[in-house]
Amino acid sequence: MSSITVAAQPGPFSFDPAHTALVMIDMQRDFIEPGGFGATLGNDVSLLKPVVPAAAELIAWCREHGVLVIHTQECHQPDLSDCPPAKRLRGKPSLRIGDPGPMGRILILGEPGAGFVPELLPQEGDLVIAKPGKGAFYGTDLGEELTRRGITHLIFGGVTTEVCVQTTMREANDRGYECLLIEEATGSYFPEFKQAALDMIRAQGGIVGWTATLGALR
Numbered sequence: 001m002s003s004i005t006v007a008a009q010p011g012p013f014s015f016d017p018a019h020t021a022l023v024m025i026d027m028q029r030d031f032i033e034p035g036g037f038g039a040t041l042g043n044d045v046s047l048l049k050p051v052v053p054a055a056a057e058l059i060a061w062c063r064e065h066g067v068l069v070i071h072t073q074e075c076h077q078p079d080l081s082d083c084p085p086a087k088r089l090r091g092k093p094s095l096r097i098g099d100p101g102p103m104g105r106i107l108i109l110g111e112p113g114a115g116f117v118p119e120l121l122p123q124e125g126d127l128v129i130a131k132p133g134k135g136a137f138y139g140t141d142l143g144e145e146l147t148r149r150g151i152t153h154l155i156f157g158g159v160t161t162e163v164c165v166q167t168t169m170r171e172a173n174d175r176g177y178e179c180l181l182i183e184e185a186t187g188s189y190f191p192e193f194k195q196a197a198l199d200m201i202r203a204q205g206g207i208v209g210w211t212a213t214l215g216a217l218r
């Protein structure tokens with residue numbers, strides 16, 4: 001298959017769709033809707049709302065161009081066996097991971113809050129990766145799945161830019177993947193942190209990877 005080149009920073013990004021996957025990070029109700037994990041940490045979750053339509057457009061573009069769509073979800077087993085106490089006991093949230101909330105137990109696999117927002121539900125042929133950490137490679141079989149499918153390039157979207165998206169992009173970069181982050185399709189509770197993450201990813205000749213706007217794909 002022929003390769004696609006998009007205008008990006010710090011320079012053009014070229015990829016073969018047959019060897020590329022979209023990694024859509026943690027577009028879960030627990031981060032985007034009131035009463036979930038993000039809100040328990042004291043964040044204004046309404047800041048993430050504009051990411052949803054942009055992520056939907058990016059997913060549709062990837063499906064149209066034959067790019068594998070991967071959805072990650074940050075969540076834990078009901079018995080919390082995969083949740084380190086250091087994570088559960090960190091800070092002073094209004095509810096902790098595993099506590100009952102308005103969307104079920106906070107950040108627990110299978111509960112409504114840990115599920116994806118209705119606009120971005122996985123479809124047949126997509127890959128769903130449940131992850132206990134911020135990075136999508138730690139404690140998952142994502143690396144094996146990508147290797148098995150001959151994936152060399154990754155396109156990123158999702159939330160939040162400077163936490164799970166950046167952690168996963170850095171993990172992927174160290175594993176040798178060429179990584180592109182789509183600006184409108186990612187967001188943070190802290191707009192200045194999103195901007196800083198975009199800037200640091202593409203600085204120094206693309207030390208972590210590339211960034212591009214949705215418009216560059218259209």
Ligand code: TIU
Nearest residue numbers: 026074159160163164165
């Ligand atoms: N709190 C925050 O900004 N993010 C997370 O806890 N997880 C993800 O980024 N998905």
